[in-house]
Structures are given as structure tokens and as C-alpha cells.
Amino acid sequence: MSIFRYIFRTAASNPIEARFNVITRYHCLIYFVVFLSKIPAIWHILNLMILNPPITYTCGGGGGGTDRLRLVSKEECPCTSPTWDRSVFSETVQTKFGLICDRKKEISLSETCAYGGMLVGAFLFGLLSDRFGRLIMFSISFVLTGIAGVAVSQSPNMKAFYAFRFFEGLGAGGTIVTSFVLLIEYTGMKYRETVTAVYHLPVNLSHLLLAGVSYGLRNAFDFQLAVSVPMFLFGFAVFFLNESPLWLLTRKYKSRTVKAMQSIAKFNKKPDTAISGDIDAYYYSTQGAQQEKIQLYHIFKYRRHTLNLFIMAYMYLVCGMGYYGVSQYISKMSGKIHVNIAISAILVMPGTLLSVYLLNKIGRKPFLFSTNLLAGAFMLITVIVPSNCDPTWPRVLFACISNCFFFMSFIVVFLYGVELFPTQIRNSALGVLSVLSRAGMMIAPQINILNPIVAGYVFAVLALLGSLLVICLPETKNKELPSTLKDQERR
Known part of the structure; x- marks a missing residue:
């Protein structure tokens, strides 16, 4: 998989690497957007804990007379008319689709579908981000996750739930790959150890906020809808952030690389008049370079x-x-x-x-x-x-x-x-x-x-x-x- 190509390149002549060994105002903006985006993205990875929480049921007895009022032991199978304990959650995947007894395994199958989607998404968005750019794929992956997440909240049956969970995972896998690559390509070697570790703090915060959001929204499908809406906000990232200059450089988009670096310098209020010449020199020094396959x-x-x-x-x-x-x-x-x-x-x-x-x-x-x-x-x-x-x-x-x-x-x-x-x-x-x-x-x-x-x-x-x-x-x-x-x- 080529998503990591050039990320850890350390050539001294690389003008992007040299300039990114310093944390600037623009770096803080990129880090803020990427870190903030991790919060709703991780919700879509951990959400099965809320979609499928522990929930018990009792089963009404059949027959007539006093037997009609009898409740058999909890979790008894088979059961055609379960009475759910809704004291914590008013609606879950189990209650909506009647997943009891032999159908309990369908819950884990839906999660496997989501993680299978993540596996495919990591590959697919990795390849696409190499071909079309990190930032555009970053935005698309968040929009896809948001659309699929909304669809999950409206699933009419388990077959639809499986399919929508797969596409939710597909998008979530893309968000993980594209956000990390963007983060690393904007970070010089000097800070990559620290930034790599700090990158996981939003994951912890998302995990913590998951408890608060789900506590306020006791209907699991309302919760699913609520955590899906913020995903669309990061679809706008492509309109106000710059594409990874390191990716532009390796794709030999020289004019776009210069434009991106000048835009970053302007945001930092430190004009960089030497960047164009440095990039020209880099291209000249690497022309004809061959690498053993x-x-x-x-x-x-x-x-x-x-x-x-x-x-x-x-x-x-x-x-x-x-x-x-x-x-x-x-x-x-x-x-x-x-x-x-x-x-x-x-x-x-x-x-x-x-x-x-x-x-x-x-x-x-x-x-x-x-x-x-x-x-x-x-x-x-x-x-x-x-x-x-x-x-x-x-x-x-x-x-x-x-x-x-x-x-x-x-x-x-x-x-x-x-x-x-x-x-x-x-x-x-x-x-x-x-x-x-x-x-x-x-x-x-x-x-x-x-x-x-x-x-x-x-x-x-x-x-x-x-x-x-x-x-x-x-x-x-x-x-x-x-x-x-x-x-x-x-x-």
C-alpha cells in the first residue's frame, strides 16, 4: 500500500522537510482540524457499544387465565414476545430488530461488516489519496461516513443495517488513513515522535465524550444520527486548507507546491521568497534519479x-x-x-x-x-x-x-x-x-x-x-x- 510513500523521506535537500521542522501557526491550524476530526470519526468506530448495549428481556407466558400474567425467567428461548428492560436505553439494535436467542449472533456480524469496511476503506482511500491528493480524500471520507452513518440510523431491517455499517466502516477507514498521512506529511522529523503520540489524545477524548453523548441520547438510533451530522463539517476542509505540499512535491506538481507553500507562509505572516528557487533546485537535483525496484x-x-x-x-x-x-x-x-x-x-x-x-x-x-x-x-x-x-x-x-x-x-x-x-x-x-x-x-x-x-x-x-x-x-x-x-x- 503506497499511502506511506515519502512520508519518512529524510533527504536534506527536500525544501518541504526543512521548513516543516518548525511548528508554525499554520501547523497549529492543521493539527486542530485533524485532531478535532478524530472525535466524531472514533465515535463511528466505537458506536456498537451504544447501538448494542447490554439489555435484558423477559418473555410473557402463553395460554389463558392467570398463566397469561406469568413471566418466565429472563433471557428464555424461544420467545416470540420479549418485554425489554428500557430503563437505560429506550431503543437499541436488539429491541428494534428483535435480536434474541439465535439471532444474537447478528450483532457481532454487523460489527464485523463495519470493520471489514474499515479494512477496505484503508486500502481504497490510501490508493485514492496517492492518486488524487490527501486533502480531497480526507474530505470525501468524512462525507461518506456521515452519509452512511445517517443511513444506519434509518435502517429498516438487518440486511440494510449490515450494508450501511459496511459503508460506514469504509468511510471511517478512510478518515483514519487520510488524517494520519496529512498530519505526518505536515510534520518534520524533529517532532514526529511527539506528534504521533499526541495524535491519539483526541481518540481518548472521543471515547470519553461517547459516554456523555450516549447518556443524553438514550435512543441508540438518535445517538447514531447525532454523531453522524458533525462528519459533514469536515467535508469543507478541502476549501480552506492546503493540500499536503509533500504530496504535491512528490507528484511533481511544481507550481501547486510553490502556491501551497506561499499560502502557508502568508498565513504565518512570514513571506517565503526563497521557496520557488529551492523547489526548482530540488527538482533539478533529483532529475533522472533511479531507485532499485x-x-x-x-x-x-x-x-x-x-x-x-x-x-x-x-x-x-x-x-x-x-x-x-x-x-x-x-x-x-x-x-x-x-x-x-x-x-x-x-x-x-x-x-x-x-x-x-x-x-x-x-x-x-x-x-x-x-x-x-x-x-x-x-x-x-x-x-x-x-x-x-x-x-x-x-x-x-x-x-x-x-x-x-x-x-x-x-x-x-x-x-x-x-x-x-x-x-x-x-x-x-x-x-x-x-x-x-x-x-x-x-x-x-x-x-x-x-x-x-x-x-x-x-x-x-x-x-x-x-x-x-x-x-x-x-x-x-x-x-x-x-x-x-x-x-x-x-x-
Whole structure:
């Protein structure tokens, strides 16, 4: 997948890279728009917790006389006339479409459709953003998610719900890819570690606000409509922001590159009269440059790279599965759902801030090892504590701490993947790894269908195994990025 091409290019002669090593007023505008856009975008990834919250029903007895007034035990199957407990939510996917007994599995199938859409969307919008530009695809992906989100809120049946959820996921996958690429291409190498970590703070804020919005809107479909409307606002980004100058430069749109950089300089109130000459010099110096064509499968000729690829593939899978899976797991635990979601979000925030500090202080290897070990350990504690214990908050707290460490793993694993693979195949490797992360998100709802104890053990064991595999990876902090396949092999 070519969405990451040139993102981490470090040629000293690149005039865009040199100018973006300083944070300017325009950078603050870009960061504000991208960070703000993450809030409604993440709502569309986590919204199944509200569309399909824990909700119980009782079933009216048949027959006549006094038997008509009899209520059988809760959750009894089969049941043709369920009476739902609407004390928390007035309407959900289960209540609207009667998803009980054998039809319960349709809930997880709808989430798999959404994550499947995200997988396709990441590929599709990655390719389209390389062809047509980051900014235009950024705007289109948000509009598509908004349209599909509104359609989900109006779904007449489950078949329509599946289809609309797929397109909602398709757009959401595009928002993740395009927003991150835009952010990174506007950030110089000096600040990319910090910006990459801080980029996840809006995800935490979105998670927290999810609890507040859903608390105010107890009809899940009204909630879905409310979180879809803000998506359309970011469709206007294409009209007031500049296209990524780095993308314009690599596409050899010289005049548009100069115009974009001059527009940025004007916004910063610091005219840049040298940019045109610098870009001309860059084009002249790179004319006729040839690069050896290396394909991803060439990596299997090298033992070190092959091992790195398989381990990172597993880590991406577990991170996608772990964070989104445990988030859903927490929403289904005993206690008040809105409180559980809020606690989970609040505890993840310090983890994100800590990641900003740790990424600059300790190595990637001990960071990833520790976060996976602790995520697995706290998930094991969650499972060991009886589900019927009173009070229930310690169990919820342990699961939330586990989720925090899963999220911290998510932050470091992407940067680690970038640094492990050489420039020749870094783009392709990251494409494969991103797909596996989405695959993990697709698998997570299927795990949560299982008995809660079994599901908890699955998340715990996968994380603990990941911590052991990390031991086999090389350290990359403060080391020059490998340029060729042979560089890492010689280390």
C-alpha cells in the first residue's frame, strides 16, 4: 500500500522537510482540524457499544387465565414476545430488530461488516489519496461516513443495517488513513515522535465524550444520527486548507507546491521568497534519479527481516483486537454502561500522555514488552475476580487498566514498525501490517460472543504471548533508519 510513500523521506535537500521542522501557526491550524476530526470519526468506530448495549428481556407466558400474567425467567428461548428492560436505553439494535436467542449472533456480524469496511476503506482511500491528493480524500471520507452513518440510523431491517455499517466502516477507514498521512506529511522529523503520540489524545477524548453523548441520547438510533451530522463539517476542509505540499512535491506538481507553500507562509505572516528557487533546485537535483525496484516478497530472503515481519504482524493483530475488543468487553460488564465507558476513557488518557514521555526516554522494545505484559496481566486479574462480586468496580477498573496498556501498545507499535523496515519496502510492509490491525478489529466482536471468562482469557493470553515475541525484536531507538534490505541484516 503506497499511502506511506515519502512520508519518512529524510533527504536534506527536500525544501518541504526543512521548513516543516518548525511548528508554525499554520501547523497549529492543521493539527486542530485533524485532531478535532478524530472525535466524531472514533465515535463511528466505537458506536456498537451504544447501538448494542447490554439489555435484558423477559418473555410473557402463553395460554389463558392467570398463566397469561406469568413471566418466565429472563433471557428464555424461544420467545416470540420479549418485554425489554428500557430503563437505560429506550431503543437499541436488539429491541428494534428483535435480536434474541439465535439471532444474537447478528450483532457481532454487523460489527464485523463495519470493520471489514474499515479494512477496505484503508486500502481504497490510501490508493485514492496517492492518486488524487490527501486533502480531497480526507474530505470525501468524512462525507461518506456521515452519509452512511445517517443511513444506519434509518435502517429498516438487518440486511440494510449490515450494508450501511459496511459503508460506514469504509468511510471511517478512510478518515483514519487520510488524517494520519496529512498530519505526518505536515510534520518534520524533529517532532514526529511527539506528534504521533499526541495524535491519539483526541481518540481518548472521543471515547470519553461517547459516554456523555450516549447518556443524553438514550435512543441508540438518535445517538447514531447525532454523531453522524458533525462528519459533514469536515467535508469543507478541502476549501480552506492546503493540500499536503509533500504530496504535491512528490507528484511533481511544481507550481501547486510553490502556491501551497506561499499560502502557508502568508498565513504565518512570514513571506517565503526563497521557496520557488529551492523547489526548482530540488527538482533539478533529483532529475533522472533511479531507485532499485524492490518488492515486499524480497524480504523473505533475509532471516532478520522475515522474523521482524511475522512478529510485527502478530503485534498489529493483537493491538487492533485488544484495544477495540476490550473496549467492547468493558461496555458489557456489570455496572452502569456509561460509567464503565467513562472510566475506561479516563484511564487511557494518562497512558497516552505517558507514552509521549516514554517514547522519548526508553527504547521501543522495553516499551512494547511492558505494555503487552501488563495488558495481559490485568486482563487475567479481571477474569479471576468473580463477575458477581460486590462491589463491581474493582473488576471494571482492572479491565480498564488492561485497556489502557493495550492502547499504549497501539501507539508504540506503529512507530516501531516504521523504524524496523528499510525504506525500500517500508511502505509495503506498513500496508500489510495495517490490514492485520483491521483484521484484529474484525475478530474482536467474535471473541466477545464467547463466555466473558473465555473472552477475557483470550485477550490476556494473546497479549502475554506478544510480550514474549517482542524479546526477539531488535531495538530501533536512536538508530538510523535502514535504507536497504541489507542494512538491518548486517546489524
